[in-house]
Amino acid sequence: MAYRELLTRPVLTWSAVALAARLPVAMAPLALVFLVRERPGGYTLGAVLAAAYVIGEIVAAPVLGIRLNAERARPHLAIGLVVGAVGFAGLGLAADAHPVVLGLLAFLAGAGPAASPGALRALLTSLVPEKAVTQALSIESVQTFVIWALAPALVSGLALGVDPAVPLLLQGGLMAASVAGLWALPPGWRAENQEQGGEPMRRVLLRAWPVYVMGAGSLTLLALAELILPALLEQREIGIGWAGPLLAGFSIGSAVGAFVYGLRSGWPGRLPVQSLVLILGVAAGVALMAVLPSAGTIAVALTLAGILQAPAMLTRNLALRQILPPSALAAGYSVMYAAVGAGYAASGSLAGGLLAVVAPSTAILFGVGLTLLLTAIGAVGERRIESAGQPAAQPTAPARKVRR
Structure with a gap:
């Protein structure tokens, strides 16, 4: 199965939705540090906010993933991504808020979309023939590492060149756009043996x-x-x-x-x-x-x-x-x-x-x-x-x- 055979409309649409959903995740830790670095003890606070974000991901991913309905995954994904978008936008708009408020927003931004990486991966493999699953996962991995390579430069450029809140607002906008993109994809994927x-x-x-x-x-x-x-x-x-x-x-x-x-x-x-x-x-x-x-x-x-x-x-x-x-x-x-x-x-x-x-x-x-x-x-x-x-x-x- 050649890579060019994966260049179908559903896979390309999935790639756009995944980019909009995952770029905010890659930007998050550094963006949180830049958001508060000019405060007294800003770097320490930034590290705490980044930790709150990661804890939100770690705690919520298995909990939300278990509750995901494979054949009707779209509403679950949409709600989670909306919560993440609200968390990121809230951090950008409330940059001067109390650290506890920022910590809760960071946790929310990490927890809301925590199940989306796994669900999007499962959706991708449902869009291609079984013999092309390895290639599809490889393309997903290539996209992921490219995103993680570009995210630090994007955050640094926007935070230093425009305003520290801009990366968080961009993250909220991208995640909201990914919600709209879900309706260009299937609502879920067929899951045999639903009851295991x-x-x-x-x-x-x-x-x-x-x-x-x-x-x-x-x-x-x-x-x-x-x-x-x-x-x-x-x-x-x-x-x-x-x-x-x-x-x-x-x-x-x-x-x-x-x-x-x-x-x-x-x-x-x-x-x-x-x-x-x-x-x-x-x-x-x-x-x-x-x-x-x-x-x-x-x-x-x-x-x-x-x-x-x-x-x-x-x-x-x-x-x-x-x-x-x-x-x-x-x-x-x-x-x-x-x-x-x-x-x-x-x-x-x-x-x-x-x-x-x-x-x-x-x-x-x-x-x-x-x-x-x-x-x-x-x-x-x-x-x-x-x-x-x-x-x-x-x-x-x-x-x-x-x-x-």
Whole structure:
């Protein structure tokens, strides 16, 4: 299945809606920092607001995802995105409000649309043939990393060149536009086995816990790369201005890796093995970043890590399709979203605490150790599930025929 065969009207429409819904999410943490940075203790307040936003995402994603009706997803998505738009617009309009008010608005902006990433992913895979799912998820990943590469520059330019409230107002407008775009897409997706054979949804989702753990382990590496890199550059006596280009290289590498992974419908090895190898490769790249002496060598290590990072996450999403029934996929993607957010937050907290007592390079190596621990737990869990002979909901028989 060539990428050009995905250039259909429904997929292009989905891409526009996803861009409008996800760009505000990528802009949010930095936009919150810029919003309050000129207040006394502004950077600390900005970090607290960003934390409130992320907590809103982590808490709400699994709760809302479980309640999502696959075949009538549009109203659920619309309400969540409207709540997010109101939260962002409120932050922009009430920039001078009390910190508690800003914190509540930030939590609301994160919680409202928290189920939309998983639901949009499930909707995308329903718009393409089964044999094109890998390519569709690859294109989604490419779009995501491009968005995350562009968002910091967009926020910085608007906040410094116009007004700190403008990025938040733009985020609210984009999210509201995504609500209108939902009516150009199907109202939901067909979900066979809606009742999961009578098994409660929570038990069905718990079945995939090793996938969530390995996904969280993968995102801890991204947190290390983003949060400790400036301190590492200072330790190496490299200009801190290199942080932006180096992280851009990581994002560009990830977009390239996602595209390359989608060039084939199947790669050698089972998905759990692919995930394990890819995550170990990313861990090796981040560990090299901690010990290499120059900006050029760090750039090479980060770019190579980025190339492997996107396929690592893609294999986790494909693994969910094997374990969960169609009716639980959107909820499973939402739980994954919460898990990787929790992994990012945990790694960031660990890194922040370690930087107070050890050198940045040592803090990175500790973080890599945390990733390896989570990866080992997830790999053992997946192995036990396979040994127990648990049946997978995907791929279906027709899908296997296509892959042969």
